[in-house]
Amino acid sequence: MKRFKLLFAVxxxxxxxxxxxxxxxxxxxLWFGEGATLDCWGPIMLEFNDVDPSVQLEIVPQAxxxxxxxxxxxxxxxxxxxxxxGPSFVYEMAQAGLIxxxxxxxxxxxxxxxFFDWALDLGLVDGQLYSLSxxxxxxxxxxxxxxxxxxxxxxxxxxxELNDLGEEVAAAGLTVFxxxxxxxxxxxxxxxGEYMTQIAGPHNVYKALTGQIPWTDESMVEAxxxxxxxxxxxxxxxxxxxxxxxxxxxxxxxxxxxxAAMNIEGSWAIRELNDYHTESGQGWDWVSVPxxxxxxQFTIGMGNTxxxxxxxxxxxxxxxxxTWYFSPETQGKMLTSCRKGPAPVEISDDVMGxxxxxxxxxxxxxxxxxxxxxxGYTTWTFWPPKSDVYIYEEVERVWTGEITxxxxxxxxxxxxxEELAAGDIPPIPNR
Amino acid sequence: xxxxxxxxxxxxxxxxxxxxxxxxxxVRNVVIPWxxxxxxxxxxxxxxxxxxxxxxxxxMTDWGGINPNVNFIGLENYHELLFEDQAFAKSLRNNIIxxxxxxxVPFIMALFCAxxxxxxxxxxxxxxxxxxxxxxxxxxxxxxxxxxxxxxKQGIVAASANLLGIEGFEVAFLGRTDTALMSxxxxxxxxxxxxxxxxxxxxxxxxxxxxxxxAKIDGANRWQEFRHVTLPGIRPIVxxxxxxxxxWSFLAFDYIWLITQGGPGGASEVIATQLYKNAFQRFEAGxxxxxxxxxxxxxxxxxxxxxTLRRRGWDI
Numbered sequence: 121m122k123r124f125k126l127l128f129a130v131x132x133x134x135x136x137x138x139x140x141x142x143x144x145x146x147x148x149x150l151w152f153g154e155g156a157t158l159d160c161w162g163p164i165m166l167e168f169n170d171v172d173p174s175v176q177l178e179i180v181p182q183a184x185x186x187x188x189x190x191x192x193x194x195x196x197x198x199x200x201x202x203x204x205x206g207p208s209f210v211y212e213m214a215q216a217g218l219i220x221x222x223x224x225x226x227x228x229x230x231x232x233x234x235f236f237d238w239a240l241d242l243g244l245v246d247g248q249l250y251s252l253s254x255x256x257x258x259x260x261x262x263x264x265x266x267x268x269x270x271x272x273x274x275x276x277x278x279x280x281e282l283n284d285l286g287e288e289v290a291a292a293g294l295t296v297f298x299x300x301x302x303x304x305x306x307x308x309x310x311x312x313g314e315y316m317t318q319i320a321g322p323h324n325v326y327k328a329l330t331g332q333i334p335w336t337d338e339s340m341v342e343a344x345x346x347x348x349x350x351x352x353x354x355x356x357x358x359x360x361x362x363x364x365x366x367x368x369x370x371x372x373x374x375x376x377x378x379x380a381a382m383n384i385e386g387s388w389a390i391r392e393l394n395d396y397h398t399e400s401g402q403g404w405d406w407v408s409v410p411x412x413x414x415x416x417q418f419t420i421g422m423g424n425t426x427x428x429x430x431x432x433x434x435x436x437x438x439x440x441x442x443t444w445y446f447s448p449e450t451q452g453k454m455l456t457s458c459r460k461g462p463a464p465v466e467i468s469d470d471v472m473g474x475x476x477x478x479x480x481x482x483x484x485x486x487x488x489x490x491x492x493x494x495x496g497y498t499t500w501t502f503w504p505p506k507s508d509v510y511i512y513e514e515v516e517r518v519w520t521g522e523i524t525x526x527x528x529x530x531x532x533x534x535x536x537x538e539e540l541a542a543g544d545i546p547p548i549p550n551r
Numbered sequence: 552x553x554x555x556x557x558x559x560x561x562x563x564x565x566x567x568x569x570x571x572x573x574x575x576x577x578v579r580n581v582v583i584p585w586x587x588x589x590x591x592x593x594x595x596x597x598x599x600x601x602x603x604x605x606x607x608x609x610x611m612t613d614w615g616g617i618n619p620n621v622n623f624i625g626l627e628n629y630h631e632l633l634f635e636d637q638a639f640a641k642s643l644r645n646n647i648i649x650x651x652x653x654x655x656v657p658f659i660m661a662l663f664c665a666x667x668x669x670x671x672x673x674x675x676x677x678x679x680x681x682x683x684x685x686x687x688x689x690x691x692x693x694x695x696x697x698x699x700x701x702x703x704k705q706g707i708v709a710a711s712a713n714l715l716g717i718e719g720f721e722v723a724f725l726g727r728t729d730t731a732l733m734s735x736x737x738x739x740x741x742x743x744x745x746x747x748x749x750x751x752x753x754x755x756x757x758x759x760x761x762x763x764x765x766a767k768i769d770g771a772n773r774w775q776e777f778r779h780v781t782l783p784g785i786r787p788i789v790x791x792x793x794x795x796x797x798x799w800s801f802l803a804f805d806y807i808w809l810i811t812q813g814g815p816g817g818a819s820e821v822i823a824t825q826l827y828k829n830a831f832q833r834f835e836a837g838x839x840x841x842x843x844x845x846x847x848x849x850x851x852x853x854x855x856x857x858x859t860l861r862r863r864g865w866d867i
Contacts, residue, residue, distance in 0.1 A: 194616075216617050370704075519816070
């Protein structure tokens with residue numbers, strides 16, 4: 121009995137003391153998709169736990185992260201840090217009061233010191249900051265250097281040169297662009313946004329996004345006609361039906377093995393592309409996607425955003441983590457270690473010097489383009505959700521001959537007008 | 552004896568409540584069963600009934616799926632769905648094609664194979680297991696296998712046909728608008744028909760052998776045995792599966808989503824894939840709820856047909 125009393129007393133003491141210790145540590149939760157990305161990002165993100173022992177980050181691997189997060193947050197739960205697939209997804213959550221305005225944190229923690237001005241503007245909803253953009257990305261034209269050398273080709277600077285080169289590549293029995301959307305159907309939108317930017321021009325796209333001109337404008341029609349011509353000529357993936365069938369590994373292998381000459385894809389592809397080319401022993405390089413005018417123009421995209429859950433019991437701690445995570449040092453480390461597209465923050469030249477020069481050039485050229493009014497827009501970042509889905513779903517009906525380019529653009533005009541009237545357009549930085 | 556003769560059966564509710572025997576019977580036959588079923592009923596109310604009612608309400612709103620502020624818009628979603636949305640009409644047509652395929656092809660295959668397997672005395676279990684294995688594979692596994700098999704460049708189907716000198720198989724079956732839906736149906740059926748066959752086989756084995764003996768004595772051939780003994784014997788399960796397959800056809804989602812996500816150009820779009828896109832990509836949850844209600848109405852209509860047939864004396 122005595123022994124029992126003693127044990128009981130010890131247990132009571134332990135239970136009484138435990139919360140005292142626990143109160144000193146605040147846990148910030150973050151849900152993240154399972155897989156190779158988390159395997160590389162995770163350990164770096166967890167280094168935050170050594171920075172400030174009073175705030176500990178907990179990463180919860182989660183399948184179908186965005187849908188799981190959205191459902192949980194709407195239901196009054198979810199993680200402290202709310203990650204969305206892009207700025208256009210933030211709007212509804214902010215309107216519903218599900219995420220917190222971050223202006224006070226931004227001021228007190230000095231986010232403006234390291235974020236580009238335009239990048240913070242992307243997180244504004246009705247004039248208040250609700251999200252921080254992450255994973256700066258752009259689309260570029262990759263090419264197989266061995267194939268180009270063997271055939272005496274040079275990378276194209278203009279759309280006309282691309283058209284001529286495409287014909288030569290096809291005549292040589294090669295696939296012009298190694299592509300396929302079987303693994304990721306929304307990849308259709310990469311080309312719609314890119315052709316609009318490179319042919320209609322970023323200023324016209326800006327005007328259309330701000331409702332100054334319709335999507336049926338002559339310049340947009342021209343852009344979509346050129347894309348459709350390239351599709352009908354079988355330049356993408358070797359034919360339209362093959363484009364709809366080719367999986368991700370197939371399209372990577374096509375370029376790496378020299379069965380295709382080029383590939384228009386995002387900067388996110390570099391890591392995988394490099395692995396395939398290392399294995400095949402063939403070289404790769406990139407140039408900006410050729411434009412009608414010959415100017416180097418880059419579309420800007422954001423892979424995801426981070427916000428703070430309105431239900432978070434400790435938003436300050438969450439903001440501390442965001443400050444550390446978005447710091448140029450952390451972003452630089454993730455760029456060099458994981459080839460992660462950095463957040464739109466100033467990364468030091470030392471960090472860039474450690475990178476493969478081809479990768480470093482992507483970000484320096486993109487930075488140069490954004491500073492010199494040569495930047496365009498990716499559809500998943502700047503178009504509202506319904507218009508975005510319309511863009512990649514309905515364009516297949518153009519390519520399969522069910523509707524015309526004009527039908528497609530008229531439909532886009534209709535869907536976009538509704539969203540514009542409802543004020544659902546993501547923030548478009550003024551130019 | 553006199554007491555028994557003078558005892559009256561209780562007729563009014565008050566008399567019944569005062570009657571000990573009636574009370575005991577009532578507790579045993581009514582109260583206790585309800586107590587046993589109550590936990591399930593409560594779960595069902597919270598998990599199925601209330602969300603279903605909420606779903607019907609949401610179908611009459613402009614809810615986007617995130618913002619809790621919703622506006623009641625009456626039957627506007629239904630009007631748009633049934634009279635304006637051409638994509639919905641196309642999806643419905645694809646669902647009907649899907650249903651017709653699954654009400655014929657797997658049934659014929661399953662009936663034929665079950666009939667053959669029912670006669671195998673040795674090694675029958677091995678055959679059954681082999682034919683049933685695709686059913687227990689996860690849809691993501693099955694679709695990955697078949698996407699590779701049907702690949703026009705590296706797939707074994709095209710390669711084998713090439714080897715045998717057969718032309719016409721270097722086709723991107725899943726990438727063409729005229730073949731995508733049927734190719735997915737073929738893949739789904741590859742996994743499904745074994746299940747149907749096992750059900751039919753089990754039903755066939757429950758038919759008393761004396762009926763077959765009698766048929767043989769009457770001089771029936773194999774077809775006549777099947778027509779007059781086997782088919783009537785398994786008719787309840789066949790008709791029940793007809794009903795279930797018809798309902799499932801309107802819920803078709805996983806194979807289509809995993810293979811083409813409704814593409815190319817909407818060629819394999821069905822109501823469920825369109826519903827998913829509306830709810831989770833376009834953020835039109837109210838409109839998606841209306842589509843869900845419409846699917847439920849179709850299912851209810853199919854059940855109604857079978858209930859009516861049953862009332863008319865069909866052995867279902």
